[in-house]
Amino acid sequence: MQYLLYYWTGLQGRGEFVRLALEDAGADYVDVARRDGDAVMQPFLEGRADGARPFAPPFLKAGDQVVAQVANILHFLGPRLGLVADTEPARLEALQLQLTIADLVTEVHDSHHPIASAEYYEDQQDAAARRAADLRRHRLPKFLGYFEQVLARAGGRHVLGRHSYVDLSLFQLMRGLRYAYPEAMATLSPGLPLLEELATRVADRPNIAAYLASDRRVPFNNSGIFRHYPELDGGTGA
Amino acid sequence: MQYLLYYWTGLQGRGEFVRLALEDAGADYVDVARRDGDAVMQPFLEGRADGARPFAPPFLKAGDQVVAQVANILHFLGPRLGLVADTEPARLEALQLQLTIADLVTEVHDSHHPIASAEYYEDQQDAAARRAADLRRHRLPKFLGYFEQVLARAGGRHVLGRHSYVDLSLFQLMRGLRYAYPEAMATLSPGLPLLEELATRVADRPNIAAYLASDRRVPFNNSGIFRHYPELDGGTGA
Structure with missing residues (x-):
């Protein structure tokens, strides 16, 4: 099975959670918008393509099936890629944890865009400073x-x-x-030894290491979910 | 199978999505915190109970299994309660749509709490006015x-x-x-005839009608996800 992944070009964003699963498993996949441009997603988003209609990227095409929402895509791929035990309790626990990750991802996004996704950061910077302070002090811990x-x-x-x-x-x-949030994480990391070790072990997995060293891994940048604005990281917004 | 539902007392909140499924199906369930008080959830939330640890309510106990996150609970209950076709494509499409509903629910929550869930509305009212205006104009449509x-x-x-x-x-x-958002919805509703008719049909389902007329249905109030602040509904925040 060749999987077709659809996600915005130029950023990691939410698509990266799916990409990492495909890369780790050595799956046969095409990152379609990177090959053909973002416009290739429009028929799906406008309801002119077959299959379940996605509200937003990322979505995956597997044969005739279209699957959207990160946690749902990973729930679908998990047993197919050997990335979860194929039992109902294991799959439900994986989905539960993934949905909790998704909740935090949304909160991280909203720390730089607390008012409106479609407006500039600069036009909501004061609110962002307050929300980011709450994220650092309460939500991340x-x-x-x-x-x-x-x-x-x-x-x-x-x-x-x-x-x-x-x-x-x-x-x-x-x-x-x-x-x-390098400053905030420098403070939190000593209390998170198992998560830090897990992240290092994952980075060292052969397929992940190869992926991270490739040009398929877009560097983190300020178009994605995780954006580095020093003023949100314990500076003037604190 | 008797299901045990755990959710905060005094509000509909995210628990209501699960409650409606249990009520519609006529399932045997106990709303445990309403019977025993909110403190009964603490052992689960603190990781002192068996089963998958929930990050937050609602969660469901079914035999030995603990299932958290609304979309995950409904994914679990769906085939058991006859509330989804028991095929993988149908269950994935249901989960995808439910996750998109969950995304909007979070945006609605954040329209009155755009800065910090744990702070008072009154202390983030200016940011709420801006976020609610974006919700009404862009996100809800x-x-x-x-x-x-x-x-x-x-x-x-x-x-x-x-x-x-x-x-x-x-x-x-x-x-x-x-x-x-009665004012905003009065404007949007004429463009949403199918959703309005669906809501009316659901309200008329015998088990749902009985539930809505019972004291088990907590009225909407300003402790929940959906809060009515007239100033967010096209008034001074517009």
Whole structure:
């Protein structure tokens, strides 16, 4: 099966959580918009293509099937790529954790765009400073502390007790947060040893290491979810 | 199977999406915190209970299994309660739509709390006015227009072509928005005839009608996701 991944070009964004699963598994896939341009997604987004209509990228085409929403795509791919145990309890726990990651990803996005996704950061910078301060002080410790504890209870190496797509997403989360909020993460990291070690282990997996060294891995930048504005990272917004 | 639902007392909140599925199906369930108090959820939230650890309510206990995150709970319950076709494509499409509803629910929540969930509305009212204006002008038309079109393509009566938990959630979304944003919805509703008719049909389902007339249905109020602040509904914030 060749998978067709559709996501905006030029940024990692939410597509990266799917890309990491495909890369880790060595799956046969095409990053379609990178090959053909973003306009290739329009028929799907406008409801002119067959299959379930996506509200937004990323979405995946697998044969005739269209699957959208990151957690749903990973739930679909998990057993097919060997990235989750193929039992209902394991798949539900993976989905639950992935949805909690997705909630934090939205909060991280909204820390630089608390008013309107479609407006410039500069036009909502005061609100962003307040929201980012709350993220640093309350939300990051709460979410990351939760994942650290779930990881500890699962034995410390894998959040589901074995390698899964959720580990790959936790790696992406930790690397994204280190890019966007280096000062805040320098403070939090000593309390998150298992998450830090997990992220390092994932980065060292052969297929992931090869991917990260390739030009397929777009560097973090200020078009994505994880954006580095020093003033949001404990500076003037604190 | 008796299901145990855990959610904060005193509000509909995210728990209501699960409650509507259990009520519609006539399932045997206990709303545990309403019976025993909110403190009964603490062992789960603190990782001292068996099963997958929830990050937040709602969560469901089914035998030994703990399932958290609304879309995940409904994905689990769907085939068990006859609220989705038991095929992979149908379940994935239901999950995809439910996750898109969840995204809008978060945006509606953040329209009154754009800075910090834990702070008072009154302390983020200016930012809320701006975010609510964007919700009314851009986000609600985009999301609701999407659901209207998906419904049209599915034949107009059921978003998945047959009754499902997603229809129940769309009902809740439409009723919640009518409570929170009556002026904005009065403007949008004429363009959403299928969603309005769906909501009316769901309200008339015997088990749902009985539930809505019972004291188990907590009225909408300003502790929940959908809050009515007239100044956010096209008044001074416009």
